[in-house]
Amino acid sequence: MPIKTLLDHRNTVLxxxxxxxxxxxxxxxxxxxxKRAIIxxxxxxxxxxxxxxxxxxxxxxxTAVLVSYNNVADLYVKTGQLCNARRYLKSAVACFEQFSxxxxxxxxxxxxxxxxxxxxxxxxxxxxxxxxxxxFQKQHCH
Numbered sequence: 391m392p393i394k395t396l397l398d399h400r401n402t403v404l405x406x407x408x409x410x411x412x413x414x415x416x417x418x419x420x421x422x423x424x425k426r427a428i429i430x431x432x433x434x435x436x437x438x439x440x441x442x443x444x445x446x447x448x449x450x451x452x453t454a455v456l457v458s459y460n461n462v463a464d465l466y467v468k469t470g471q472l473c474n475a476r477r478y479l480k481s482a483v484a485c486f487e488q489f490s491x492x493x494x495x496x497x498x499x500x501x502x503x504x505x506x507x508x509x510x511x512x513x514x515x516x517x518x519x520x521x522x523x524x525x526f527q528k529q530h531c532h
Contacts, residue, residue, distance in 0.1 A: 452515035486516035
């Protein structure tokens with residue numbers, strides 16, 4: 391199977407797994423099972439990060455990572471665990487910063503550049519993650 395086809399298949403499998411975990415988290419949340427919802431959301435985050443690490447960067451992979459971090463943080467807020475919520479929001483920012491640094495290092499070694507749309511997706515992700523952290527701190531850290 392050609393590499394592109396393998397990547398497309400991997401992307402589909404990961405997206406289906408991520409969707410299923412997000413659905414399970416939402417179902418647990420609506421049933422009042424906050425701990426289960428957190429567990430499913432953390433698993434969804436792991437899938438999203440895996441997808442982000444191995445697939446070509448796109449707005450959809452960045453969005454899945456953002457949604458996952460925000461879901462976990464939101465669930466921690468709902469359960470009064472503000473320190474954990476803040477930690478996850480800070481981790482979202484760090485995730486995009488780390489990715490940017492790693493890509494810069496790879497580019498310098500291989501003299502290859504990320505496509506402009508990939509660079510924009512990561513920049514957008516970092517901006518959104520930073521905004522979420524700022525809003526959280528404004529609301530919860532007086």
